[in-house]
Amino acid sequence: METLLFLGGGVLVGYLFRKRASLQEKVEKGISVMIWVLLFFLGISIGANQEVIESIHIIGWKAFILTIGGIAGSIACSYLVYLKFFKS
Amino acid sequence: MKGTLITLAFFVGGCILSLLGITPDFFIENDLSTYALYILMALVGVSLGLDESSIDILKKANLGLVLVPVSIGFGSIIGAGLAYTLIAESFREGMAVGAGFGYYSLSSIYISNTYDTTLGVIALLSNISRELLTLLITPILVKRFGKMSPIASAGATSMDTTLPVITQFSGKEYALVSLFSGIVLTIMVPILLPIIL
Numbered sequence: 168m169e170t171l172l173f174l175g176g177g178v179l180v181g182y183l184f185r186k187r188a189s190l191q192e193k194v195e196k197g198i199s200v201m202i203w204v205l206l207f208f209l210g211i212s213i214g215a216n217q218e219v220i221e222s223i224h225i226i227g228w229k230a231f232i233l234t235i236g237g238i239a240g241s242i243a244c245s246y247l248v249y250l251k252f253f254k255s
Numbered sequence: 256m257k258g259t260l261i262t263l264a265f266f267v268g269g270c271i272l273s274l275l276g277i278t279p280d281f282f283i284e285n286d287l288s289t290y291a292l293y294i295l296m297a298l299v300g301v302s303l304g305l306d307e308s309s310i311d312i313l314k315k316a317n318l319g320l321v322l323v324p325v326s327i328g329f330g331s332i333i334g335a336g337l338a339y340t341l342i343a344e345s346f347r348e349g350m351a352v353g354a355g356f357g358y359y360s361l362s363s364i365y366i367s368n369t370y371d372t373t374l375g376v377i378a379l380l381s382n383i384s385r386e387l388l389t390l391l392i393t394p395i396l397v398k399r400f401g402k403m404s405p406i407a408s409a410g411a412t413s414m415d416t417t418l419p420v421i422t423q424f425s426g427k428e429y430a431l432v433s434l435f436s437g438i439v440l441t442i443m444v445p446i447l448l449p450i451i452l
Contacts, residue, residue, distance in 0.1 A: 177302075210269020230377045236341075238388065
């Protein structure tokens with residue numbers, strides 16, 4: 168939950184500096200770098216986690232089920248919006 | 256695509272180093288990733304605050320347009336939750352993975368750092384395959400379920416990686432819808448995940 172404080176604080180700081188357009192590029196570069204660092208860390212903890220390594224086929228299958236569920240659910244719900252507001 | 260590959264290379268690189276047993280204990284003993292997550296969240300916030308174009312695009316919003324990302328987000332979260340319940344897993348964990356909306360880096364990082372590493376990996380695989388699957392099946396989706404369906408399937412990625420294929424098959428008139436939906440869903444990922452988990 169405390170991550171929301173960081174997110175909200177960031178939005179505030181960004182809003183205060185919104186006239187400095189040159190900042191956006193630097194911030195986005197910073198986001199990419201932090202994502203690389205964190206995924207590298209995640210990779211390290213996965214490699215050290217026997218449980219994950221041994222059950223990778225089960226994990227892959229679960230992930231696939233979730234993908235299908237998420238896609239199907241979002242298509243179904245947005246189809247109602249499509250019929251009501253978009254389809255001509 | 257190139258960006259995705261570089262990002263994945265860091266993950267795979269970490270896995271390989273760790274499997275070979277050549278990572279310094281320093282990384283594992285110190286909880287650096289929590290601080291890195293805080294920095295990342297703050298930067299994501301700054302980038303949102305700086306971005307006046309996302310405020311401009313919101314001004315164009317009407318009810319129909321706003322309901323697009325709302326319905327997609329709701330359907331994705333509930334759909335993933337239900338699917339996970341069907342295979343006898345936790346509804347809430349399913350909802351959390353579904354709330355990644357294809358934004359695989361942030362969602363997997365958040366889940367693995369604040370909740371559970373295994374679920375983080377599931378979120379990584381699931382949300383990457385959402386992006387890849389959308390790129391593959393967009394022509395079929397448009398034929399079967401109409402022009403909105405690839406935008407739904409794409410989730411947060413409809414603002415960048417899947418935008419070209421969506422405009423190609425749904426038509427240019429859906430480009431703005433696609434951008435708007437992707438932007439809103441991207442903003443919602445770091446807000447919804449802490450609420451769900």
